[in-house]
Amino acid sequence: MLSTPRENIEDVCDKPFCVVCYGAGEEPFVNPTVDEPVRTEDIMKRLNLEFLRPTIDELYADAWRFHFDPLAVLKTMIYWRLKGHRFLTDVFNDLLTDPTLADTLGFGFIPSYQQLYHFITYRINSKGTKKVFDVLLQKVIYECEKRDIPISKEIIIDSSPFEKKNDDATYNTHYKITGYKWHNIRCVRTDIPLEYHVSTITDYDGDFFAPVVYRLKMIHDLHPKRVFADGHYSDGKNLMRMREFFGIETICHIDKNAVIKPDADLKELKRQYQKLWESELFEIDADIEYMKWFLMMHDKTEILEAFYHNQMLIKYLRDPEKYEKKYVIRELIEHCHGREKRLTEIKNIQANNIEKFTAHIGMHVVSILALALVRLQNGVTENLTYRGGLV
Numbered sequence: 001m002l003s004t005p006r007e008n009i010e011d012v013c014d015k016p017f018c019v020v021c022y023g024a025g026e027e028p029f030v031n032p033t034v035d036e037p038v039r040t041e042d043i044m045k046r047l048n049l050e051f052l053r054p055t056i057d058e059l060y061a062d063a064w065r066f067h068f069d070p071l072a073v074l075k076t077m078i079y080w081r082l083k084g085h086r087f088l089t090d091v092f093n094d095l096l097t098d099p100t101l102a103d104t105l106g107f108g109f110i111p112s113y114q115q116l117y118h119f120i121t122y123r124i125n126s127k128g129t130k131k132v133f134d135v136l137l138q139k140v141i142y143e144c145e146k147r148d149i150p151i152s153k154e155i156i157i158d159s160s161p162f163e164k165k166n167d168d169a170t171y172n173t174h175y176k177i178t179g180y181k182w183h184n185i186r187c188v189r190t191d192i193p194l195e196y197h198v199s200t201i202t203d204y205d206g207d208f209f210a211p212v213v214y215r216l217k218m219i220h221d222l223h224p225k226r227v228f229a230d231g232h233y234s235d236g237k238n239l240m241r242m243r244e245f246f247g248i249e250t251i252c253h254i255d256k257n258a259v260i261k262p263d264a265d266l267k268e269l270k271r272q273y274q275k276l277w278e279s280e281l282f283e284i285d286a287d288i289e290y291m292k293w294f295l296m297m298h299d300k301t302e303i304l305e306a307f308y309h310n311q312m313l314i315k316y317l318r319d320p321e322k323y324e325k326k327y328v329i330r331e332l333i334e335h336c337h338g339r340e341k342r343l344t345e346i347k348n349i350q351a352n353n354i355e356k357f358t359a360h361i362g363m364h365v366v367s368i369l370a371l372a373l374v375r376l377q378n379g380v381t382e383n384l385t386y387r388g389g390l391v
Contacts, residue, residue, distance in 0.1 A: 029378035032389030040083045040390050041104050044075055046374050055135045059128045072106030073119045074132070079105060081367035082390055086345035088116060120363065126355050129362030133196070136369045137220060140192060143376040152222040154188035157209065157229050158333040161201050162347060168354050172201040180354055182361050183208050185216070186336060188329060191385045192372055193365045194222065198358040205232035210241045217246065224248050228330040236305030243308060244292060251326050254316045264306035269295070272303050340364075344387070 029046060032038035049071050056070045080091045092113045095102050102110050124132070144151045161172065164179040171178045183197040183205070195212045209229070216222040226249045227242060234252030242248040266288065273291040276282055276298055283290060295304060316323045341347045346364050351357035372384035 029374075029380075031375060031378075031380050033386075034388045037389045037391045040079060041098070041101055043082065043371070043374055043390065044079050045104055046378060047075060047078070047370055048377070049074060049370075051139055052132060052135055055131050058131070059123055068108075068111055068115070069106050070119075070123075073111070073116065074124075075105045076116060077120055077124075077363050078367045078370045081344065081346075081364050082371060082387070084344050084390075086348050087350065088120070089113065092116065120359060121356060124359065124363075126358040126362060129359050129366065133362055133366050133369065134219060136366060136373070137192075137194065140369050140373050140376065141220065141222070143373065144190065144192075147376065147381055149381055150189050151192060152187050152194060152216065152224050154226045154228070154329070155185055155194060155216075155224045156188055156330060156333040157183065157185045157212070157227060157233055158330070158337070159183045159199075159205055159231075160337040160341075162349070162357070164351070164357065166352055166354070166357075168200070170200040170202040175201065177201070180357055181205075182337075183212065184333065184337065185212055186333060188228070188332065190372070191332075191336065193368055193385075194220070196361060196365050198354060198361050200354065206235050206238050209233045209238045210245065213242070213246055213248070226251060228252070228327070228333075230330055236309045237301070239308035239312060240301060240304045244296065244304070250312070251323075251330070252312070253327065253330075254313065254323070258313055260310050260313055261306040264303060264310050269303060269307060272300055276300075340387075 030036060030038050030042070032043065052074065053071060056074060060070060076091060076095075080088065083091070083094070085091055085094075095105075095107075095110050102108075141151060159181040161175045161177060161181055162179045163177040169178045169180060179201045181199050181201050181203065183199065184193065185195040186193055195215055197208050197212055199208060213224070213227070216224065224246075228251050229238070230253045232238075234250055239250050239252075242250045269288065269291055273286070273294060276294065279294075279298060281294070286294065292304060295301070344364070346361075349357060349360045349364075351360055368385050371387070371390075375381075375384050
């Protein structure tokens with residue numbers, strides 16, 4: 001579970017952000033935009049991660065061995081991603097050439113390259129990064145709720161391929177590359193990342209859909225009403241899972257060759273239910289919701305998968321134009337992937353296995369949350385994840 005639950009997170013740092021960090025006299029926060037660029041270093045000055053200290057301390061069994069404040073190293077990793085550097089050596093060179101950067105990040109003196117590398121590769125790794133992500137997301141959700149910013153009512157999921165020729169990478173005949181996939185879930189309203197996962201490039205997308213949505217509900221207490229998905233995420237099994245397990249409507253692409261599947265309507269559901277009349281808990285006057293639950297409990301999911309496929313297609317056929325207007329929202333996630341690959345060096349992440357690649361993807365997502373948090377705590381409520389203007 002989370003180190004800092006959302007309902008208690010305000011107890012960790014409940015003072016005005018600028019007072020906690022710099023006191024009354026601090027210059028006004030400047031929101032980075034294309035028209036008014038801001039140095040990444042100046043954004044890092046306003047980033048207070050003290051609420052993450054318990055989580056970071058958990059990753060240090062022997063804290064006395066580490067000569068630096070681990071939060072300073074975490075801020076350095078976030079700086080790396082927000083700055084758009086390709087290599088950690090670029091960050092180290094910044095520390096050597098900018099006399100104020102080490103102090104801005106929280107160091108008393110400049111750490112060695114090996115110490116920085118050890119942190120991201122071994123100390124925090126993929127599991128530690130996920131813990132940091134979870135607590136940071138809780139803080140962002142809390143700040144959004146304070147400002148009545150709706151978050152996660154509608155979500156988008158998609159995967160993006162990354163070419164990597166590592167020993168554990170696989171070859172995908174569709175993309176014609178060897179590598180991994182980043183599964184990315186975002187809030188439609190805010191673009192805030194809500195969950196992420198990394199798999200090989202040949203793993204079936206649909207297998208990861210229900211688990212990540214489950215984490216949203218159980219770990220972060222988020223309850224989406226609608227999800228925009230495509231490809232294998234929107235197969236019949238996942239359409240059924242989203243509706244029956246999570247109560248979520250799925251909007252996905254309708255193939256031009258899609259047809260209504262025969263024997264998959266309410267009449268057929270009732271007929272399949274009646275076949276189980278000898279089973280325990282069978283009710284003669286059951287309503288349709290009970291019938292669907294009963295069929296799932298008896299592993300009769302094929303009929304439900306076909307039923308929800310038909311329901312989606314019927315909805316489209318009733319008003320194709322209205323449906324397409326909803327579906328076009330899914331393109332936001334593709335623009336998101338393209339934008340982040342263009343504005344950062346995420347596509348050139350140096351990692352020799354999927355474990356290390358996952359840690360780097362996690363740190364990339366953590367940096368996006370950090371950018372959103374800085375804006376929220378300084379009164380900005382729009383374009384929370386926008387990277388334009390960071391220099």
